[in-house]
Amino acid sequence: MTASSHLQPSEHASLDLSANQRWSERHRSAWRDVREGLAQWPLVWTLAWLDIRLRYRGSLLGPFWLTLSTGAMVGAMGFLYAVLFRLELRDYIPFLALSLVLWNFLAALVGDSCVAFTSNEGMIRSVRMPFTLYAARIVVRNLVVLAHNAVVVLVVYLLLWSWPGATALLAIPGLVLWLVTALAVALLLGAICARLHDIPPIVASVMQMAFFISAVIWKPEQLAEREWVMVFNPFFCLLEVVRGPLIGVVPSALIAAAAAGYAVTLCGVAWVVFARVRGRIAFWL
Amino acid sequence: MTTQVSIPAAIDVEELSISFPLYHGNARSLKKTVLSTVTGRMAADSRNRVVVEALRGIDLKLRPGDRLALVGGNGAGKTTLLRALAGIYEPVAGRMRVQGSLNALLDPNLGMNPELTGRENIVLRGLFFGLDKQAIAGLAEDVAAFAELTDFLDLPVRIYSSGMIVRLGFALATAVRPQVLLMDEWFLAGDAAFMEKARVRLENLVRGVEILVLSSHMADVVQQWCTRAIWMDQGRIRADGPPDEVLEQYLGHPVRVPPAT
Numbered sequence: 001m002t003a004s005s006h007l008q009p010s011e012h013a014s015l016d017l018s019a020n021q022r023w024s025e026r027h028r029s030a031w032r033d034v035r036e037g038l039a040q041w042p043l044v045w046t047l048a049w050l051d052i053r054l055r056y057r058g059s060l061l062g063p064f065w066l067t068l069s070t071g072a073m074v075g076a077m078g079f080l081y082a083v084l085f086r087l088e089l090r091d092y093i094p095f096l097a098l099s100l101v102l103w104n105f106l107a108a109l110v111g112d113s114c115v116a117f118t119s120n121e122g123m124i125r126s127v128r129m130p131f132t133l134y135a136a137r138i139v140v141r142n143l144v145v146l147a148h149n150a151v152v153v154l155v156v157y158l159l160l161w162s163w164p165g166a167t168a169l170l171a172i173p174g175l176v177l178w179l180v181t182a183l184a185v186a187l188l189l190g191a192i193c194a195r196l197h198d199i200p201p202i203v204a205s206v207m208q209m210a211f212f213i214s215a216v217i218w219k220p221e222q223l224a225e226r227e228w229v230m231v232f233n234p235f236f237c238l239l240e241v242v243r244g245p246l247i248g249v250v251p252s253a254l255i256a257a258a259a260a261g262y263a264v265t266l267c268g269v270a271w272v273v274f275a276r277v278r279g280r281i282a283f284w285l
Numbered sequence: 286m287t288t289q290v291s292i293p294a295a296i297d298v299e300e301l302s303i304s305f306p307l308y309h310g311n312a313r314s315l316k317k318t319v320l321s322t323v324t325g326r327m328a329a330d331s332r333n334r335v336v337v338e339a340l341r342g343i344d345l346k347l348r349p350g351d352r353l354a355l356v357g358g359n360g361a362g363k364t365t366l367l368r369a370l371a372g373i374y375e376p377v378a379g380r381m382r383v384q385g386s387l388n389a390l391l392d393p394n395l396g397m398n399p400e401l402t403g404r405e406n407i408v409l410r411g412l413f414f415g416l417d418k419q420a421i422a423g424l425a426e427d428v429a430a431f432a433e434l435t436d437f438l439d440l441p442v443r444i445y446s447s448g449m450i451v452r453l454g455f456a457l458a459t460a461v462r463p464q465v466l467l468m469d470e471w472f473l474a475g476d477a478a479f480m481e482k483a484r485v486r487l488e489n490l491v492r493g494v495e496i497l498v499l500s501s502h503m504a505d506v507v508q509q510w511c512t513r514a515i516w517m518d519q520g521r522i523r524a525d526g527p528p529d530e531v532l533e534q535y536l537g538h539p540v541r542v543p544p545a546t
Contacts, residue, residue, distance in 0.1 A: 014292070015372045015387070018380035019302075043412040050409070054400050126392035127413065128372035195308070279375035283305055 015128075017279075030275035037132025044133060048140035063148045071152045074100055081217055090160050096217060097156040098246055101149040102239060103216045105142055107207050109182055112138045114200040116190025121285040131278060135186035139179065153246075164248035174241035174259075181238070181263045184270035191277050194284040210235040231255060234262040294385030294464035294495035296370065298345035301379035303362075303369055303520075304336040339365040341520045342379070349495040354507040354528060356500075356535050357517035363500040366517065367391060367467045370498060385464030385495065388414075393454045393471055399443040403434050403453060406442060414461050424460050431456040431486065448479065455483055459490050466494040470501045504532050504540050 021029070037044075056062040074097045082092040113135070117124060120134050157163055193199045214235040220227050230236045237259040244251040251259075340362050347353060355363040368374050369381060371389035397406050407428050411421035429438050432452035437445060442453065491497055491510060501507055507514060507528050514531035516524040524531045532540045 014385065015381070015383040017372060017375045017382075019376040019378045040412075040415075043409075046409060046412055050398070050401065050405070054398070057400060122392065123395070125368070125373060126395045127389065129413070282373050282375070284308070 021279075023275075026275045026278075030271065030278055033130045033274075033278060034132045037130035037136055040130070040133055041136075044136045044140055047133075047137045048144060051137070051141045052144050063145070064151075066145055067148050067151045070101060070104065070149045071155070074152060074156065077217065085218060085222065087219070090162065092219075094153070094156050094160060094162045095219060095247055097153045098243055099216045099239075101146065101153055102243055103211060103214075104149060105146040106235070106239065107211065108145065109138065109142045110185060110189065110203060110207055112142065113186040113189035114193040114203055116186050117194045117281055118190075118285060124282055124285055131187065131190070131274075131281060132183070135183055135190060138186045139182045142182075164246050167245050167248045167250060170245035170250060171242050174245065177259065177263050178238070178242060181266055184267040187274045188266070188270035191273055191281055194281055195277070214239060231258050234258075234266075237262055292384055293349050295349075295382070296345065296347040296384075296465065296496060296498075297380075297382045298343055298370075299380045301340060301343040301345075301369060301381050302338065302377050303340040303365055303374050304338045304377050307335045307337065339520050340369065343522060345515075345522075347496050347498070351513060352491075352497040352499070352511040354499050354501055354511035354514040354531075355517055356502070356507065356514055356531065357523075361517040362520040363517050364391070364469060365520075367469060367498065367500055370465075371467055383465060387465040387467070388458075388461055388463035389467040390458050391467070391469050393451070393458070395454075395458065397442060397450075397454060397457075400441055402441055403429070403432075403438045403445070406453070407457065410457050416461075424457075427460055428453065428456040431482075452479060455479075456486075459486055462490055462493045464494060465496045466491065466498070468497070468499045470499075470503070504536065507532060508540065 052063050056065065059065060061068065074093065077100075078093045078096050079089070081087075081096065082089045085092070116134050116138055117131065123129065124131075124134075189199070189203065193203075210233075214233055215230065216239070220230050220236070220240075223230065230240075231254055237255050240251050240255050241259040244255075343366065345353075355366060357363055365374065367389060368391065369376065370383060371387060371391070372381075372383070373389075395410075398409070401409070404425060407425045408421055411424045414424075416424060425438075429435070432449065432455075434445075434449060434453065437449065442450060445453070488510075497510070499507070499511060511528050514524075514526065514528040515522055516531050516535045524534050529540060
């Protein structure tokens with residue numbers, strides 16, 4: 001009785017796959033993957049949102065536990081480091097809150113990217129879906145977390161009344177740069193980590209090191225006349241193009257150019273790797 | 286009864302080979318170990334990596350109306366061929382073309398999350414199928430009615446009985462009718478009470494699709510449903526022809542005539 005109500009899949013797929021593709025074909029396949037993956041944004045959004053909901057199902061505060069723990073972290077570290085670094089508390093706390101929130105986003109994104117494909121093994125091996133879908137899911141999920149944590153920054157701004165003003169709008173191009181680069185990183189690390197199982201621990205230790213050298217908890221100004229070396233730190237440059245405007249500092253042209261350069265390089269490498277190995281990922285899982 | 290789709294379904298496979306690289310562990314010692322168990326399927330590719338050749342030089346052409354059964358022992362490459370046709374494994378050599386919408390029933394619990402409610406799982410699957418909001422509502426109704434979940438629909442799948450989970454998974458997977466249906470044998474196994482109902486639904490689905498590729502061990506299903514059979518052995522096509530003949534070769538004895546239905 002129910003059998004007559006079969007639904008039709010909405011799109012008619014047609015597949016044409018062959019071995020020994022030329023590079024132009026590989027690029028076309030990779031581009032198609034990205035396009036189709038992003039076209040599935042309702043699914044991406046639902047998956048990302050469910051990830052968060054599931055993590056906190058049955059808990060009273062839900063995702064706001066993230067907010068609370070970030071807030072506690074800022075409170076605890078803020079007073080200590082302001083004293084250690086001999087910095088003005090009113091100046092340092094907003095900086096630290098913003099830094100930690102943004103860095104948590106970057107670190108979680110990179111960490112999740114390492115398991116972008118391996119954690120979806122079951123799905124990848126039973127249905128053909130664009131790989132970009134899994135990468136975008138990670139980006140969106142971490143954006144949702146970032147939105148929750150942003151409350152901490154807003155509260156700190158409110159309490160200390162230290163709004164960044166119109167300069168904050170300059171963070172928008174930075175955030176766009178982040179989004180594109182985040183997707184590239186998820187595809188790149190997802191693919192590499194599926195193939196080489198030694199990479200995730202390496203990435204974890206690099207990120208830990210980067211946390212200490214990228215002026216997350218200390219201020220780049222503390223380097224005084226040697227501040228210029230920071231331009232060689234990709235993490236710092238990428239962090240600064242979003243963080244700077246949000247605490248009312250316009251990033252220098254050099255830092256902005258370096259950030260754009262690092263982002264383009266990262267996207268380029270990700271594109272080449274993804275176009276090369278896309279068809280092989282399912283075999284590695 | 287069938288679709289308004291203009292392009293007829295088609296499957297064209299030419300010289301398709303699929304091999305799995307063995308990266309993990311020490312390839313050299315692994316080579317010896319595996320060589321002794323999987324005889325004749327090991328090879329080294331151009332870069333001297335050890336690979337398992339899961340499919341070798343498969344040629345296949347299917348047109349609307351074709352119902353193909355894949356028979357063969359465990360590890361003969363049946364599931365790998367289904368996965369390759371579904372586009373999950375891309376060809377290592379050769380070419381594979383599938384025209385028309387496709388659904389592969391490979392994993393009974395595909396994407397089913399035990400922490401989510403039945404309804405949430407249905408919505409999620411609907412999105413995977415690329416359905417719009419209205420169609421998803423229809424899907425939820427159809428699946429809930431078939432799986433007899435009623436009050437349980439808004440409770441987490443985690444607390445379902447195993448029978449309910451099987452029914453939900455089955456109802457979900459069979460709710461969408463594609464042009465090309467790929468089906469693994471697990472789909473025909475289930476508890477007896479549910480089987481009759483499931484079979485009616487599955488037969489309805491199968492009748493509506495243009496091309497069916499079924500991997501099965503059950504001779505009677507192959508005979509009833511299929512118009513052609515392929516005997517897979519060690520990744521190659523060993524025999525190809527009408528189901529009765531191929532089954533006879535594969536089983537080594539003539540198969541009984543199925544009871545009239």
